[in-house]
Amino acid sequence: MGSLSLSGKISIVTGATRGIGKAIAIQLGQQGAKVYITGRTLSTQDGVCLPGSLEETARDILRAGGGVCVPIQCDHSKDIQHLFERITAENDGRLDIFVNNAFSENDILLKERGKPFWEQSLNMWDDINEVGLRNNYVCAIYASKLMVPRKNGVIINVSSAGASMYMLNPAYGIGKAGVDRMTADCALELRKHNIAFVSLSPGPLSSDTLMALSTK
Incomplete structure (x- = not known):
């Protein structure tokens, strides 16, 4: 992504625990965006991040030099209105980048x-x-x-x-x-x-x- 700076941008990447979604989330974080990530598996076990978990992705974003990452456990087969309500409340209604993954x-x-x-x-x-x-x-x-x-x-x-x-x-x-x-x-x-x-x-x-x- 070169010298592109996304400092101050608010982004969401859905399905960010593995593969393409995780890679995109890491890149957004590296360029300075605040990254909200969603997935079905949130946590760690015995202090170790579970493979394919949101916390693993959040850790990898920080290791790659990313700033703020906010994991949100979300089942996208159900009503996802609460996800956008949280984004609205925490960012004064601002959303700059949304990745449907x-x-x-x-x-x-x-x-x-x-x-x-x-x-x-x-x-x-x-x-x-x-x-x-x-x-x-x-x-x-x-x-x-x-x-x-x-x-x-x-x-x-x-x-x-x-x-x-x-x-x-x-x-x-x-x-x-x-x-x-x-x-x-x-x-x-x-x-x-x-x-x-x-x-x-x-x-x-x-x-x-x-x-x-x-x-x-």
């Missing part, structure tokens, strides 16, 4: 791997796209409500190459294509308010899920 697909993808879509659980769609496409949309609404009055901000959806090519299964691809469509349409409406809305499609990475699927 929370995604909960691991268990069902591993369980149903190798099956054609018509033989997979009917829960596949909801399990992939509730904490995914739907949650991204809901979070974008709340983030926009904070950014629009100030005429400033950026929202980033973490998408995937699966939006334009087959990857994992149809429900996954449809969800990611929806994320990109949502990004384009929301960006159109937010542009006049000086707010950017973009999709980030990372290249191949060694996530726990992809590594497990590759061993099939």
Whole structure:
């Protein structure tokens, strides 16, 4: 990120306990932003940070030279209004950077791997796209409500190459294509308010899920 300074900026990264979300949170912290991070696992055990926990990410941000990091335990399959209420209360309604990364697909993808879509659980769609496409949309609404009055901000959806090519299964691809469509349409409406809305499609990475699927 070079000499970019985000000093004084307020940011949120959802799903920041592992992988892409964690890496983005560390970079934001290194550049001086105050970083709120969300995830389902908060704590340490016997004084040791649990792998994939919010406290582990917060520790790594500080080790990387980051400043203020605020872990918030949050299940994005449920109402996440309290997350934005806390941001509003603690920052006078200010939010500069919002990263939509929370995604909960691991268990069902591993369980149903190798099956054609018509033989997979009917829960596949909801399990992939509730904490995914739907949650991204809901979070974008709340983030926009904070950014629009100030005429400033950026929202980033973490998408995937699966939006334009087959990857994992149809429900996954449809969800990611929806994320990109949502990004384009929301960006159109937010542009006049000086707010950017973009999709980030990372290249191949060694996530726990992809590594497990590759061993099939």
